[in-house]
Amino acid sequence: MMTIEQYLLLCFVTLLIVGLGLYFWLRQPPHPGRLPPRPLVPPVKLPTEVLQWTDDLPFHDSGLLDQQSPNWRQRMKRVGQTIQKSDVKQIYFLHGTFTGSDPFNVLPPLKGLMPQFAQQWEQIIENKMKRAVDKLARDIGNFLPDYVKLFEEATDHQIPCHTLHWSSANHHWGRLQGALRLIEDLHQRFPKGPEGRILLIGHSHARQVFALFTQLLSDSDLGQALWKVIDDEQLGTTDLPLIAREFSHGCYDFVTLGSPLRYPFAVTDRMRFLHLINHRGKGELAENMLNLWTTAGGDYVQQWGCPGSDTLATSHKERVINRKLDALLGKGIDTRVWVHSVATRLRVGDVGRTLLIDYGDQGGFKINCLPTVFGHGIYTRYRVMLFNMELIARYLYE
Known part of the structure; x- marks a missing residue:
């Protein structure tokens, strides 16, 4: 039979083990699936500023770092x-519409006709199409690999930089895929979760x-509605x-360049935005708006890319998905909506x-509209x- 001293000792050891277990369990980071989402905050519109580009340090056409002036290199390093x-x-550097790895939406119908062939050749086809786009567009509305490489070299390899390619299809589903x-x-x-800030x-x-x-x-x-569409269609x-x-x-800093005003952001207190x-x-x-031939008003595509300006997806499955997304993100293809949106002439978001x-x-x-x-x-x-990079450094990080 257990004595009182043995009973008290057993209780003490049990409490000690339970207490240590609770201590180490509470110190563990929560499982990713149990992390509550970051609480949203209302969007904040900061004062708009009007600026003038100045070519005080001309860029050498070679695109090589050692061919740039010492002042250019010093300022980029700063x-x-x-x-x-x-x-x-x-x-991350992300291209816009029609400059990606499948700008004309070729792969979806190919996947429907020859699923096995498309799966084997998808990456090869995407790489070849992206290289063709880079050769045609060069640095006009397109982030070239050499552009990103030069930026990384000019900033002394202090931060890893790379491009993220998406199909660049001009419709809801193409952007959701991105x-x-x-x-x-x-x-x-x-793989262990977000670290630091992501630009x-x-x-x-x-x-x-x-x-x-x-x-x-x-x-x-x-x-939640977007995830339901993704789950229903088995898209991810x-x-x-x-x-x-x-x-x-995570902490994210978003910089947009000539971007049409379309979808709303879900803003948290760890996000910053510059446009x-x-x-x-x-x-x-x-x-x-009528002097587009000489680009007298600036960026006309930023106006034309408003709601209603999407193009028709090339596969039946994507057209079905886009109709579902229309109910969530606004009409993708609608001439009346497009005309009304262009007429608002809005440049600045919320x-x-x-x-x-x-x-x-x-x-x-x-006439310089095409170049x-x-x-x-x-x-x-x-x-x-x-x-541009000095503006980003000044308005987001200084």
Whole structure:
């Protein structure tokens, strides 16, 4: 029979073991699937500023770092130091519509006709199409691999940089695929969860990819509805929602270049937003809408890419998905909606700070709409890299 002393000793040991177990259990980080999403905050619109691009340090056409002036290299290095001090761990460059790995939506119907063939050759076809786009577009509205390489070299390799390719199809599902690909890529680079800040720089409809990305990371009504469509159509892997929940606690800085105003952002207190738009005019609204031949008003594609401007998907399955997404994201294809949206002439959204910049690409009496892609291709040109990156460093990190 147990004595009182033995009984008390047993109780003490039991309590000690239970207490130590609770202590170490509480110290463990929560499982990604159990992490509550980062709480949303109302979008904040910061004051808009009007700026003028100045070519004070001309860019050498070779595109090589050692051919640039010492002042250019010094200022770019300072940009990298400023961004790095803010704990930025990765920089993404995202292209816009029609400059990606499947701009004309060729792969979806190919997958429907020859699923096995498409699966084997999909990556090869995407790489070949992207290389063809890079050769044709060069640095006009397109982030070239050499552009990203030069930026990384110029900032002294302080932060890893790379491009994220998405199909660039001009419809809801194409952009939602881009957002899913961004989540997957983040998970591959940060398998243990988000680290530091992530800087994402996107041209044109990359803004919509960013907006969908924030919705998928959140617990918003729109985010839940998007995940339901993804689940119903079996469009992603089963662990993607858990990965998205994990990365909802990351810190993200979004920079958009000439982006149309379409989808809403799900904003948290760990996000920052900066928008650069090629603009000439007295106020915040787009002006000189009829003088598009000389790009007198700046970026016309930023206006034309508004709601209703999507193109028809090439496969039946994608058209079905887009009809479902129409109910969530607004009409993708609708001439009346498009005409009404263009007539509003809106440049500035309701989140973050917008910089209206005269990039000096107006043709005057010269017809220059095609070489400048109606004022939409200036943002990714090599010659404005230093100017844009100094703006990013100043408004987001200084």
